Amino acid sequence: MKEFQTLKSDITQVRLAESQLDANATLAEGELLLEIDKFGFSANNVTYAAAGDQLGYWQFFPSSDNTEGNWGVIPVWGFANIVKSSTAGVEVGERVFGYFPTGSYLKMQNVEVFDNRLVDGAEHRSRLPAGYNTYRRVDFEPGYDSSMDAYRMLLWPLYITSYCLWDSLQHKQWHGAKQVLIVSASSKTSIGLAYALAADASAPTSIGLTSAGNRDWVESLGIYGQTISYDALTEIDASKPSVIVDMSGNAGLLSRIAQHLGDNLAFCLNVGLTHWDEAGQDTGVPQDKREFFFAPSHIQMRMKEWGPAEFEKRSSRFVLQVTQQSAEWMLLENLSGVEALADVYRDVCDGTLAPEKGLVIKIAGS
Numbered sequence: 411m412k413e414f415q416t417l418k419s420d421i422t423q424v425r426l427a428e429s430q431l432d433a434n435a436t437l438a439e440g441e442l443l444l445e446i447d448k449f450g451f452s453a454n455n456v457t458y459a460a461a462g463d464q465l466g467y468w469q470f471f472p473s474s475d476n477t478e479g480n481w482g483v484i485p486v487w488g489f490a491n492i493v494k495s496s497t498a499g500v501e502v503g504e505r506v507f508g509y510f511p512t513g514s515y516l517k518m519q520n521v522e523v524f525d526n527r528l529v530d531g532a533e534h535r536s537r538l539p540a541g542y543n544t545y546r547r548v549d550f551e552p553g554y555d556s557s558m559d560a561y562r563m564l565l566w567p568l569y570i571t572s573y574c575l576w577d578s579l580q581h582k583q584w585h586g587a588k589q590v591l592i593v594s595a596s597s598k599t600s601i602g603l604a605y606a607l608a609a610d611a612s613a614p615t616s617i618g619l620t621s622a623g624n625r626d627w628v629e630s631l632g633i634y635g636q637t638i639s640y641d642a643l644t645e646i647d648a649s650k651p652s653v654i655v656d657m658s659g660n661a662g663l664l665s666r667i668a669q670h671l672g673d674n675l676a677f678c679l680n681v682g683l684t685h686w687d688e689a690g691q692d693t694g695v696p697q698d699k700r701e702f703f704f705a706p707s708h709i710q711m712r713m714k715e716w717g718p719a720e721f722e723k724r725s726s727r728f729v730l731q732v733t734q735q736s737a738e739w740m741l742l743e744n745l746s747g748v749e750a751l752a753d754v755y756r757d758v759c760d761g762t763l764a765p766e767k768g769l770v771i772k773i774a775g776s
Contacts, residue, residue, distance in 0.1 A: 413474050414512035414748040415481040421459040422759050424752055425481065430474040431515040437496040442518040442528070446510050449488025450563030451751060451769040453597060456759055459484050460659075465704070466538055471511035483511045485542070487567045489559055490516065491774070499523045507562065508545035512748055514773055518545075526550050539706035560742050561733050564768040565598060569729045571705040572602025575655060575681065576610070578708055585677035587653035588614050591646065591667065594657035595620040595628045595637065596765035598736075599681065603655060604633040605732040614653075617646065619667075624765055631739065643670050654678040654695075665694035679703045745771045 411432050417423035435443050459482065462468040468482040492504045500523060510516055520531030528545045535543050548554045579590065590607060592600045595618025607613040615635035620628045622639040629637040638645045643666055646652070651674050656664060659680065668675050678693075678700040693700070712721045741764070745751060751771050757763045 411514040412748050413483065413514075414751055415473050415476070416459050416462075416484055418462060418468065418480055418482045421456065421462075422756060424755055426748060426752060427473070427475045427481070429513050429515065431513070431517060433493065433515070435494070435515065435517060437494055437517070438519075439496050440520050440531075441496050442492055442500060442521055443494035444490040444506065444510075444516045444518065445493045445774055446488060446490045446514055446516065447505075447774045448559070448563070448770055448772045449486040449510055449512070450560065451486060451512075451758065451771055452564060452568070453758060453761065453763075454568055454599070455484050455486055469538060470509065470535060470542065471513075471516070472534065483513070485509050486512055486563075486771075488563050489548070497521045497523060500528065505548050506545040507548050509542045512751065512771075539710075541706050541709055558733070558737075560768065560770045561737055561740065563770065564740075565602070565733045565736060566729055568598040569602040569732055570709075570725055571599050571681070572606060572732070573725045573728045574705045574708040574712075575599075575603050575679065575703065576606035576613075577712070578679075578703065579653065579655075580610070580613070582677075584614050585653045586651055587676040588650040589635075589647070589652050590614050590616045591619060591652050591654045592616060592634070592657070593619045593654060593660070593663065593667070595634060596624040597657045600655070600657050601631065601633065601736070602732055604631070605735065606728065608633045619643075627765060643667060646670060648672060648674055650674060651676045656680050661693045668694035675699060677701075739766055741767050743767055743769050745769060747771070747773065 411429040412426040413429040415425050415427050437443060458467040462482050467485055470485050471483040473481045473483050488510050489505060489507050490510060492500060492502055495502050506528060518530040518532065522529040522531055526547055528547060530543045592603060594600055600618065604616050604618060607616045618628050618634035618637045620637065620639060622641055625637055625639045628634065640663060648671050652671050653676050654667060656678060675695065678695045680700060681703045709721065748771065754769065
């Protein structure tokens with residue numbers, strides 16, 4: 411079985427290694443063996459690679475055949491079936507949704523079992539954000555619809571971040587801003603945030619900033635108050651207090667926006683790295699006016715305040731609604747096996763994949 415790996419020092423370089431796990435793996439008590447059925451892949455996964463060391467993404471799934479430690483496994487969101495179980499209350503054949511390696515199998519250890527979820531208690535994952543270690547037992551979800559699997563894989567991890575961004579901005583009273591500038595407006599997380607702002611009568615107007623090539627497509631979505639290309643930043647009304655939500659990580663671009671806004675730059679939330687190859691520290695945004703937004707931390711805060719059930723209710727309602735809206739414009743491309751992912755991976759890194767396209771990689775039976 412092949413495992414898709416990325417060179418940590420240059421994430422454009424990949425290889426296919428032999429996995430240490432296969433269908434014959436032996437289990438200790440409290441373990442599960444999952445065969446990965448399919449997963450989604452997008453610029454979000456490239457962000458995981460770009461921030462692999464900084465945010466610990468390389469730690470989730472240790473690489474096979476990697477004695478020097480220079481190769482990493484990019485995490486992905488997808489579905490898997492349980493093919494072996496030594497965990498009470500979990501049967502072979504059960505289906506789950508969650509966080510997986512780009513390979514064929516996952517062994518879960520010290521599994522905690524709940525009515526609607528499983529939690530991987532492997533030692534190497536114990537200090538990582540709990541949300542990434544939780545697997546949904548979809549067979550126990552009321553109204554589970556397998557026809558929505560592809561959209562869930564591709565959009566749920568992004569739109570949950572979109573929801574958290576909207577909730578945080580609202581909680582902070584928009585940082586006093588009269589407009590929200592969303593950088594890399596064609597990214598799915600940006601689109602989810604734009605949906606949230608458009609549906610909120612109390613929200614400031616949203617301005618989507620994107621490349622000239624994507625401008626018409628972004629505008630066609632009809633969810634941004636205004637769409638501006640990167641080569642026309644002077645069209646931004648610099649007289650209004652503005653909050654930036656940056657999905658790009660492009661230091662030079664942020665510097666130009668900050669310079670244009672001057673004193674009317676209210677705050678900047680750094681979220682993603684769609685322009686990962688142009689990242690840097692010199693953004694022109696003062697230290698006291700910026701922060702890195704990490705959705706799992708916001709989720710933990712809200713779970714403490716609202717309780718897990720209430721957070722789940724509110725966020726799931728939002729994600730379901732905007733996922734259904736997004737299905738109207740999203741184009742799915744189905745690929746077979748990690749070998750096919752290797753063929754298109756560079757396009758995802760380079761940002762040349764059409765913004766409306768979503769990649770679904772089928773593993774089981776490929």
